[in-house]
Amino acid sequence: MFIVSTMTTSLVDAKPVMSNHERIGALTRAVLNGEQISREDAQWCFALRDTADIFDLMAGANRIREHFKGNKIHLCSIVNAKAGSCSENCSFCAQSAFHQTGSPKYGFVDPEPVLEAADEANRNSVTAVGLVAAWRGLKEGPMLDEVCDRIRDLAKSGKTRPDASLGLIKSQNVADRLKEAGLECYGHNLESSRSFFPKHCTTHTFEDRLETIGYLKKAGIKICSGGIIGMGETHEDRLDLAMSLRDIGANVVPINILNPIKGTPLENVPPVPPMEILQTIACFRFILPRQEIMIAGGRTVNLRDMQSMVFTAGASALMVGNYLTTLNQSVEKDLQMLKDLGLDPDWESHGFTDQQ
Numbered sequence: 001m002f003i004v005s006t007m008t009t010s011l012v013d014a015k016p017v018m019s020n021h022e023r024i025g026a027l028t029r030a031v032l033n034g035e036q037i038s039r040e041d042a043q044w045c046f047a048l049r050d051t052a053d054i055f056d057l058m059a060g061a062n063r064i065r066e067h068f069k070g071n072k073i074h075l076c077s078i079v080n081a082k083a084g085s086c087s088e089n090c091s092f093c094a095q096s097a098f099h100q101t102g103s104p105k106y107g108f109v110d111p112e113p114v115l116e117a118a119d120e121a122n123r124n125s126v127t128a129v130g131l132v133a134a135w136r137g138l139k140e141g142p143m144l145d146e147v148c149d150r151i152r153d154l155a156k157s158g159k160t161r162p163d164a165s166l167g168l169i170k171s172q173n174v175a176d177r178l179k180e181a182g183l184e185c186y187g188h189n190l191e192s193s194r195s196f197f198p199k200h201c202t203t204h205t206f207e208d209r210l211e212t213i214g215y216l217k218k219a220g221i222k223i224c225s226g227g228i229i230g231m232g233e234t235h236e237d238r239l240d241l242a243m244s245l246r247d248i249g250a251n252v253v254p255i256n257i258l259n260p261i262k263g264t265p266l267e268n269v270p271p272v273p274p275m276e277i278l279q280t281i282a283c284f285r286f287i288l289p290r291q292e293i294m295i296a297g298g299r300t301v302n303l304r305d306m307q308s309m310v311f312t313a314g315a316s317a318l319m320v321g322n323y324l325t326t327l328n329q330s331v332e333k334d335l336q337m338l339k340d341l342g343l344d345p346d347w348e349s350h351g352f353t354d355q356q
Helices: 020-032 039-047 051-069 111-123 142-157 172-181 206-218 235-248 274-287 299-306 331-340
Strands: 072-082 128-133 161-165 185-187 222-224 227-229 252-257 292-295 317-319
Touching (some): 020 051, 020 274, 072 111, 111 142, 142 172, 206 222, 206 235, 235 274, 252 299, 252 317, 274 299
Parallel strands (some): 161 185
16 A cells, blocks of 8 residues: 555555566556656656566556546647857857857758748648747847747737747737737747756857746746757656746646767767667656647657657657758658557647646
8 A cells, every 4th residue: 555645645654565567557647647757756756767667668658648537649840940140159059159060050041941841740730730840049130020020920820839949038018929920839948957058058048948937927928848868868857847847837748769860069968778778758648648748859860760659658759850050851651650640630728738
C-alpha cells in the first residue's frame, strides 16, 4: 500500500517493495487519475536502464497520451523569417554570428513567402505556422510593426494558426502588441536546465527567458517552450528542464534532439541513442501529462527508422517540413506515418485543449 497526497504522488516509500513493472504501472494509474508524480519518482524513471523497463515506461506514457490527447496529433511548421548573423552565442545554433557554419543569411521576409507557407500548411492539415527570426529579440520600432503585419496576414488568411518565435521580449507592451496583431502562441524554449544553461549560452540568461515568458502569459499568449537534449547535459538536467516547464505552465513542449552542425562548438558531440531519446520523451509525458509534447529538430537524423515510436513514448505533436537550417523528411511521409499508426492530424482544436 502507498500513500497518495492531494497534490503529488510518490512511490519512493511504497510498501511492500514493488517490481519495476509494478511501480511503472502504479505511476501510470496515478497520473491517469490526475496526480502529479513527485520529483523522486521522475528521477527513478530517468534512471531506468533495462530495455524491458523502458518499454514498460513507454507503454505507460502511451496510455497517458491516449487518455489526455486521444488519437489526435498536433502538427506545426516554421518559416525562417530572418536568417543568420544572430548576436547570441548559443553553442548549438548554426545561425549564431559567433560560429562559422555557412548558414544562409537574409533579412526579414516579405509577405509572399509567409502566405505561401500558410497555403502549404492548410493543404497538409498543419495547425500552425511559426515565424522564426535569428536575432536577440523584439523591441518597439519599425521591425515590430513589420512583424505584426506578418502576423496579421497569417491570421486574416484563416488557413493556419499564427505562431512566432522571435527571441527575447523586454517589455509588456511588445507582448501586448503581438497579441493584438493576432498571435496565438509564442515559441520560447528554456533550452536546458537553469544550471546547464550557461554552458551553452552566455549572451543572455535563463532568467531572461523566464521574463519573456512572463510578459507573454500576461498578454494572454499561449506558450510553446521546451528544449534540446544531447548537448552534454545529465539526466538530472533533463528532469530539471521538465519540472521548470511544468512550473511555467507551457502549453506546447517541443523536444529537440541535437543535430551537431559543423562550425558550432557542439559539432563533435556524440549522438543520443534512440532508446534514450524515447525514454526521455516518456519521462516528459509522465511529468507533463496534459501538455502537447512535440518532437521537433533532429528527429530524422537521430531516430531514423524509429521515428514512429515517439508516439508510443507519449508524443502528441510533430514539427513537419524543414527546420531552420537542416532538412526533415517530407510532410507526405509524416502524414503517411500517422495514417499507418491510426493517428489523425489535429486541426480542429488548433493544438490546444480545455485540459491545458
